[in-house]
Amino acid sequence: MKAAVVTTWGEAPRHTDAAEPVAGRGEEVVEVLASAVSPRVRSQAAGSHYTSTDELPLIPGIDGVGKLANGKLIYFLLPDTNKGAMAERTAVDMRRTVPLPRGADAVKIAALMNPAMASWVALRQRITFRRGQSVLILGATGNAGRAAIQVAKRLGASQIVAVGRGADSMNDLTRLGATRVIELAGDPGEVKRNLAGAGESVDVVVDLVWGEPTRDALHAIIPNRASDEQELTWIQIGSVAGLESPIPSAALRAVNLQIIGSGQGSVPHHRYRREIGVLAKEILKGTFDDSGKAEEVALKDVETAWADTSSTKRLVIVNP
Structure with missing residues (x-):
């Protein structure tokens, strides 16, 4: 599969081949539809975040919207891992996901959930x-x-x-x-x-x-x-x-x-999951207005988009 891959700390990820994800116990492989580039993701790719695994190569991305094999949509949070969300597919722990309704705006969810x-x-x-x-x-x-x-x-x-x-x-x-x-x-x-x-x-x-x-x-x-x-x-x-x-x-x-x-x-896992479920519903019903602040970028263009830090918009990496 293709993914955004960091091979040197601090350098932009490159669109290249990566190993297919393998689902572990309690996990499923999902097709990633959208994943945002946040300051947290940039620090992950730089190896400077306190949760860094210090493992290279690294696929960045800590969360996103994915499609299960049965076609259902989910929002997912990943643990500290070097196999992140900015790939065509990733393995997610189903305990760290919340369901989304059919037709949910994947880019909107990806852009707003983390901030x-x-x-x-x-x-x-x-x-x-x-x-x-x-x-x-x-x-x-x-x-x-x-x-x-x-x-x-x-x-x-x-x-x-x-x-x-x-x-x-x-x-x-x-x-x-x-x-x-x-x-x-x-x-x-x-x-x-x-x-x-x-x-x-x-x-x-x-x-x-x-x-x-x-x-x-x-x-x-x-x-x-x-x-x-x-x-x-x-x-x-x-x-x-x-x-x-x-x-x-x-x-x-x-x-x-x-x-x-x-x-x-700092928050028990079950309470954190409950909160992101409530938050996803708030976003989808229009509670938060961030119109014009998300910019879709195809996975294949991740290196160019990543290097451009002049934009104030939130980059959302998508798989067309």
């Missing part, structure tokens, strides 16, 4: 989020950030502060549900004042960036809380700005701050 899943699971499983609470999203201009705005709105957030870089890409964040937008690329003093004002009574921070932006946001927000006793839950989800971030020790003592992480390993 929306991060904040959806975090707000529904890692904390007890209550309608009316306020949310600040750090890293709101990426695919996961845009999805997080809509997830917070769907779950009943009263205020949604979208923080990120790129004024052009932030113009429509209010349309998605943001009640306030803060541009990080402005004057540092003004940015700090804006973060301090927005964070003085926020309940939850969804952090998709980590690194220096998190350090700066903590320094701006913590000394300016309206009430030190009001709980502030900081959920670490992504690390596109850095794998490490210095946390001021005083922040953990001066206010009621709780820092937690959210990912597949």
Whole structure:
């Protein structure tokens, strides 16, 4: 079969021959219809993600939409493996799949599930989020950030502060549900004042960036809380700005701050599967609007598309 194959860490995958997948116990081989290129997939292909198996050659891709031998459609999540989703076929653990209705839009599901899943699971499983609470999203201009705005709105957030870089890409964040937008690329003093004002009574921070932006946001927000006793839950989800971030020790003592992480390993398997099933239904009924943000790319063109990092659209690798 053909697949996108990484033979050197950090280089774009090439469209080439690969061994046919073999189904193990509890698995089935599926025809892959669509699989998205997310930051998580790019870090997988670079060998830099904490789940990397350090095995080459590698077929990237952590999830997608597939067709079973009986013609039924499924959304699937793969375990940490070097035999990923960006291939004509892959083997999936049926315990890590959810059924999709006949005629479901495979590209839409592939494009939206992974970015929306991060904040959806975090707000529904890692904390007890209550309608009316306020949310600040750090890293709101990426695919996961845009999805997080809509997830917070769907779950009943009263205020949604979208923080990120790129004024052009932030113009429509209010349309998605943001009640306030803060541009990080402005004057540092003004940015700090804006973060301090927005964070003085926020309940939850969804952090998709980590690194220096998190350090700066903590320094701006913590000394300016309206009430030190009001709980502030900081959920670490992504690390596109850095794998490490210095946390001021005083922040953990001066206010009621709780820092937690959210990912597949932090939620029991059966609950995670239940959440992706609910999320798939929300996507298919049109809860999330990301019109024009997905770009279909044929598997055979993966190398060229992968190397072009200028586009803000989410690449979805498809098998025609």
